[in-house]
Amino acid sequence: MAIKNILSKIAFPFVWLFNAINNFFTTRVKYDKRKAIWGIIFIIPLMIGFVYFFLIPFCTTIVYSFSNVKNIGTNSETNQFIGVVTEWVGFDNYRYIWNEHATFKQTMLSSFGSTLLDVPLILIFSLIMAVVLNSKFRGRAFVRAVFFMPVIFNSQAIDVAMNTGEAITEAMESENRDVFSAVFNFTEFLTKANLPVQAVNFLSNASKSIFSIISYSGVQILIFLSGIQSVPKHLYEAAKIEGATQYEIFWKITFPMVSPLMLTAGVYTVVDSFLRSDILKTINRFKTAGNVTFSGGLGNLTNYGVHAAMSLLFCISSILIIAIVVLLISRMVFYYDE
Amino acid sequence: MMNSDTKKLTFKEKLQGDVSQIKENWNNPTKRKVRGKNALLIAGKILRAVILIGLCFVILLPIFEKLSVALRHPTDISDPQVVFIPGKISLTNFQIAWELLVIFDTNAASFSEMSTILNTVIVSTVCMVIQVMSAAVAGYAFARLKFKGNNIIFYIILATLVVPNETLHVSRVLFYTNTSFFGIKLMNTILSMYIMTIFGQGIRSAIFIYLFRQFFKNLPVELEESAQVDGAGVIRTFWSIMLPNARGAVVTVGLFSFVWQWNDYYFANLLKYSVSFPLLSTKLGGNTERLDTVLSTWKAAGREVLEGVEDIAQDPLFRSIIANTAALLMMLPLLIGYFFVQKLFVESIERTGIVG
Numbered sequence: 001m002a003i004k005n006i007l008s009k010i011a012f013p014f015v016w017l018f019n020a021i022n023n024f025f026t027t028r029v030k031y032d033k034r035k036a037i038w039g040i041i042f043i044i045p046l047m048i049g050f051v052y053f054f055l056i057p058f059c060t061t062i063v064y065s066f067s068n069v070k071n072i073g074t075n076s077e078t079n080q081f082i083g084v085v086t087e088w089v090g091f092d093n094y095r096y097i098w099n100e101h102a103t104f105k106q107t108m109l110s111s112f113g114s115t116l117l118d119v120p121l122i123l124i125f126s127l128i129m130a131v132v133l134n135s136k137f138r139g140r141a142f143v144r145a146v147f148f149m150p151v152i153f154n155s156q157a158i159d160v161a162m163n164t165g166e167a168i169t170e171a172m173e174s175e176n177r178d179v180f181s182a183v184f185n186f187t188e189f190l191t192k193a194n195l196p197v198q199a200v201n202f203l204s205n206a207s208k209s210i211f212s213i214i215s216y217s218g219v220q221i222l223i224f225l226s227g228i229q230s231v232p233k234h235l236y237e238a239a240k241i242e243g244a245t246q247y248e249i250f251w252k253i254t255f256p257m258v259s260p261l262m263l264t265a266g267v268y269t270v271v272d273s274f275l276r277s278d279i280l281k282t283i284n285r286f287k288t289a290g291n292v293t294f295s296g297g298l299g300n301l302t303n304y305g306v307h308a309a310m311s312l313l314f315c316i317s318s319i320l321i322i323a324i325v326v327l328l329i330s331r332m333v334f335y336y337d338e
Numbered sequence: 339m340m341n342s343d344t345k346k347l348t349f350k351e352k353l354q355g356d357v358s359q360i361k362e363n364w365n366n367p368t369k370r371k372v373r374g375k376n377a378l379l380i381a382g383k384i385l386r387a388v389i390l391i392g393l394c395f396v397i398l399l400p401i402f403e404k405l406s407v408a409l410r411h412p413t414d415i416s417d418p419q420v421v422f423i424p425g426k427i428s429l430t431n432f433q434i435a436w437e438l439l440v441i442f443d444t445n446a447a448s449f450s451e452m453s454t455i456l457n458t459v460i461v462s463t464v465c466m467v468i469q470v471m472s473a474a475v476a477g478y479a480f481a482r483l484k485f486k487g488n489n490i491i492f493y494i495i496l497a498t499l500v501v502p503n504e505t506l507h508v509s510r511v512l513f514y515t516n517t518s519f520f521g522i523k524l525m526n527t528i529l530s531m532y533i534m535t536i537f538g539q540g541i542r543s544a545i546f547i548y549l550f551r552q553f554f555k556n557l558p559v560e561l562e563e564s565a566q567v568d569g570a571g572v573i574r575t576f577w578s579i580m581l582p583n584a585r586g587a588v589v590t591v592g593l594f595s596f597v598w599q600w601n602d603y604y605f606a607n608l609l610k611y612s613v614s615f616p617l618l619s620t621k622l623g624g625n626t627e628r629l630d631t632v633l634s635t636w637k638a639a640g641r642e643v644l645e646g647v648e649d650i651a652q653d654p655l656f657r658s659i660i661a662n663t664a665a666l667l668m669m670l671p672l673l674i675g676y677f678f679v680q681k682l683f684v685e686s687i688e689r690t691g692i693v694g
Binding site: 031034035036037038039040042043045046047048049050052053054056057058060061064083084129132135137141143144145146147148149150151152153154158210211214215219222223226227229230246257260261263264267268270271274275280283284304307308311312314315318319322335 | 382383386387389390393394396397398400401472475476478479480482483484485486488491494495496497498499500501502504505506508509510512513516519534536537538539545547548549552553555556566571572573586587589590593594597601622665668669672673676677680
């Protein structure tokens with residue numbers, strides 16, 4: 001009893017504070033304002049994470065892109081950097097990329113083009129596939145599982161494992177064979193089956209390009225699928241009673257209801273396909289080369305500085321593409337409430 | 339004679355009757371429409387079946403290739419006679435890959451080093467739960483709890499998506515090694531992955547926040563208003579009304595979060611937690627160095643699976659086939675798991691309790 005008393009006395013200020021805040025919220029503050037306050041509270045952890053895990057490293061990268069980065073040492077135990085010295089060089093890194101690097105500009109342009117081409121292709125394909133996979137037929141569960149497989153197999157770890165080491169890749173290239181062309185060859189199999197050459201070429205090319213489209217649209221298909229499934233059923237029932245055909249139902253109900261997710265899928269497609277493009281390989285070559293100083297026509301530059309500058313150009317151009325895509329798609333978006 | 343004549347007649351009559359009936363049916367506008375609709379339906383079904391079978395074939399072919407190669411005995415690798423199914427099915431590749439990935443090792447020094455698959459399941463599950471929660475909270479705030487600067491913050495968060503992780507690698511390593519997050523050292527511990535996920539910087543968190551925001555935005559306002567009229571506070575509205583209705587987003591986000599965490603290689607390398615907490619992906623990524631040790635321990639243990647092929651370990655073809663088998667082994671739990679989960683994915687998303 002006594003302990004309870006003491007506890008309640010200790011707890012009193014806290015309880016009072018909590019009640020006061022609660023009362024303040026429920027009586028004095030309008031619901032809209034309460035919502036705004038909760039909104040800020042909900043965002044706080046995100047903002048802490050954003051500043052600490054993203055903004056600070058990002059600003060450091062910006063500084064690196066304008067400077068000459070020199071390594072001062074690594075921890076002998078963990079083999080990690082402890083510090084670097086930066087020396088301001090202004091726009092020299094960018095000048096090097098723009099004027100002296102052999103392939104950066106062309107690779108950037110071609111990645112830009114291929115990404116813009118990818119977006120409508122993948123969006124249309126994945127929307128159609130989502131509609132098809134949503135309709136009822138025998139073996140639907142199996143087909144859905146199959147369509148998800150490429151998403152599972154799209155792993156960086158697998159890429160790394162399959163390209164095991166530079167030496168092995170070189171050995172394979174010099175012998176001009178790759179595991180699957182050496183051991184198992186679809187084209188060869190078709191040729192052995194006595195098909196004409198044109199048909200073989202067409203089939204193998206088509207299967208390759210279709211496979212790449214499918215493997216990059218798994219996420220989008222699932223986004224659309226979940227969107228379609230959250231469309232209220234009564235809309236479809238009403239349309240059916242009015243005698244609408246499947247075609248009309250798609251254009252008048254499914255498409256507008258799913259259109260907000262079109263934006264999501266579009267942004268995701270841009271990010272994903274830009275991250276896959278050759279440009280990132282060019283950039284990463286500078287990172288993996290280590291801390292090397294090399295002298296261009298502009299004086300001494302280091303790998304990390306050039307890498308940072310390239311990465312920033314990469315980010316700016318992908319934001320540009322996203323802006324284009326969002327502008328184009330947001331004209332079609334329809335929100336149910338409005 | 340008579341008999342056959344009448345027969346002929348009746349047959350002719352019958353035929354004529356049939357023909358006229360068919361003609362009538364054919365010209366009947368209602369039946370015509372029904373027929374047309376049915377034909378269209380069947381044609382659609384056939385088209386769908388053809389497309390789906392074709393696409394399934396395209397997807398399954400490379401996986402089947404991988405499986406077919408993996409089931410071959412190492413000595414049969416370059417046998418040109420084998421096309422699809424190897425004559426002598428052998429699990430040697432799988433056994434080597436099993437050792438390589440340290441799926442289950444009873445001689446391990448500590449519990450956390452015993453089984454990579456257990457570790458990966460733990461990390462993926464914990465990160466999935468955290469990520470769904472943090473993304474749902476943030477997405478709800480961006481969609482419905484409007485405050486000043488709400489949209490600007492959202493677009494800034496979205497913009498983080500376009501910054502590739504590799505870009506920040508150098509500065510991240512420097513920053514994480516030299517500082518700590520509120521007293522917690524970030525390097526060499528699995529805790530840092532959880533912390534990053536809690537604070538919304540897990541693997542592609544921004545896309546999950548975006549997904550939740552779009553979903554919450556798409557739910558009717560009436561739902562929220564009725565909860566408000568009934569006296570529910572903000573948290574209560576979120577927890578018992580909005581979140582259950584966003585089940586589609588929850589399942590999608592959970593699934594992708596799990597899969598991406600399972601496949602993650604970048605963060606495991608960045609935070610270096612793989613030393614004390616080995617994962618499938620890091621073992622797979624670093625398989626080149628480990629293969630020699632695995633093979634030498636095999637030889638030391640006297641297992642004569644690779645008898646007579648001393649230099650096979652140096653064959654690049656053999657190495658990449660082992661890598662390929664290990665990749666298959668790593669993906670297998672995901673595939674099996676997906677077959678169970680996808681039922682939930684299909685059926686639980688029906689919206690309940692909403693009348694627009």
